[in-house]
Amino acid sequence: DIQMTQSPSSLSASVGDRVTITCQASQDISNYLNWYQQKPGKAPNLLIYDASNLETGVPSRFSGSGSGTDFTFTISSLQPEDIATYYCQQFDNRLYTFGQGTKLEIK
């Protein structure tokens, strides 16, 4: 099974900062990598699909890149409402794996 290594596990940043989260797959997953945001007590919400595609209605300050085994998720200018936990998720051979999550806090 494919393992996903997401880092960092937590992150503290200031409003307006550029924030970057990485996710590494244990083997090549092409571009089958997706990013979700989960606010406390809420269900996850899809932000980025197939590595770099912005889901409809998601602000353009969110972006994703990468292919193969190394992927990056970026918030270009952190806003107070972005406080949440972010998860990467891969799809391979009809099985799905999530990263461990990155808890984002305001400094």
Next chain:
Amino acid sequence: EVQLVESGGGLVKPGGSLRLSCVASGFTFSSYSMNWVRQAPGKGLEWVSSISSSSSYIYYADSVKGRFTISRDNAKNSLYLQMNSLRAEDTAVYYCAKGAFNMHYFDFWGQGTLVTVSS
């Protein structure tokens, strides 16, 4: 508007059974794969099971294989998860999630139902 509403969670003793349901609306249910994803208290997300649109293909995480059974009723726009031989480590919020057209990701999620396995 897509809506997914889970029900059936609750407190159950170790070794017991529970059946979760998810009623869908706002999209053509019979055209999409559906999934269950769980989250233990204070922990991350764990994919549990997937079922294709016509129930032809079914997949499970190793952690639940042989104990859980996913099914769907397209006439009732409903997804189910039969959970048997429950363990303490199955305690989690269980989310119903709609598969995207290419099945690579989950584009809509329900609000979840809490399952607690404890004596």
